[in-house]
Amino acid sequence: MGRIVYLLLVIIAASPLISSANPHVSSGEQLKNDDKVVIALYYETLCPYCSNLIVNYLYKYFEDGLDSIADLKLIPYGNAKIGPNNTIVCQHGTMECVLNTVESCAIHTWPDVKDHFPFIYCVESLVYEGDYDQWETCFTKLNLNPKPVMDCYGSGYGKKLELQYAAETDALEPRHTYVPWLVVDGQPLYDDYTDFISYVCKAYKGSNVPKVCQSSLSSSTHKNANGINKVCYTEKATKTTLSKLVSAISSWVLQDNVAASI
Numbered sequence: 001m002g003r004i005v006y007l008l009l010v011i012i013a014a015s016p017l018i019s020s021a022n023p024h025v026s027s028g029e030q031l032k033n034d035d036k037v038v039i040a041l042y043y044e045t046l047c048p049y050c051s052n053l054i055v056n057y058l059y060k061y062f063e064d065g066l067d068s069i070a071d072l073k074l075i076p077y078g079n080a081k082i083g084p085n086n087t088i089v090c091q092h093g094t095m096e097c098v099l100n101t102v103e104s105c106a107i108h109t110w111p112d113v114k115d116h117f118p119f120i121y122c123v124e125s126l127v128y129e130g131d132y133d134q135w136e137t138c139f140t141k142l143n144l145n146p147k148p149v150m151d152c153y154g155s156g157y158g159k160k161l162e163l164q165y166a167a168e169t170d171a172l173e174p175r176h177t178y179v180p181w182l183v184v185d186g187q188p189l190y191d192d193y194t195d196f197i198s199y200v201c202k203a204y205k206g207s208n209v210p211k212v213c214q215s216s217l218s219s220s221t222h223k224n225a226n227g228i229n230k231v232c233y234t235e236k237a238t239k240t241t242l243s244k245l246v247s248a249i250s251s252w253v254l255q256d257n258v259a260a261s262i
Helices: 002-014 048-056 058-062 094-109 113-129 137-141 147-155 157-170 190-203 235-261
Strands: 037-043 070-076 181-184
Touching: 002 058, 002 113, 037 048, 037 190, 048 058, 048 113, 058 070, 058 113, 070 094, 070 113, 070 157, 094 113, 094 147, 094 157, 113 137, 147 157, 181 190
Parallel strands: 037 070
Antiparallel strands: 037 181
16 A cells, blocks of 8 residues: 555656656656657556556556656556457456456546556555455545446446456457566567666657656666566467477477487
8 A cells, every 4th residue: 555655656756736847847847748758558457567566667657757758558458368249358357357348448437647547556465465356445545436446347238448458458469478568669678578678778869858767777686596587488389388388399309319219
């Protein structure tokens, strides 16, 4: 709960209603949307690596002026699949489909990222802690009216949103092979997704460089001990990887048998 309150304070402080996104730029000189870098996160709610990215890294979008040069878009669909009659099958089961749809409804209900991110952050914090069945408490914690989100979910409109996200995810070029799939100005970051700030700063071509970019280009990445951030692979990618592994093992066995017969 403490981190959620902290996040809210960060977002409020970053809001143009409170102060200029860049202290050296007047309100009339604020960046146009066309000047901004676009950050798009394709994710699914119960992938632990997605929740880790959102809870421990992505909130930094609201710190030190990064939001003044970038727009953040969240697409909660991930590795789900469309079945007969537009049924949706989620990688981590029915509850993931529920939370994907709820978060889609939250994005629809509160379109501004400053408004829907705290809710998604709260839900993903519970996922990160293993308490995702308590997700409805986020309405109370954040003093939000649950009715528009629950109406969106209950009416079936949330499913329509998910089908739209499915089409958007399936249209990615290159196609995603796992989540989290973080894209900066159309370029996927692959397994380097936790270092997204550096990529945003490099992609920004304007002159109003925020504070965070003054140090991010020389900052280190935040990968695990093996040097690679973990991901949740799509079913197709998993089958391809297994197929390659089986082929490699078969090749090794064949080579050993040939060598032994010589």
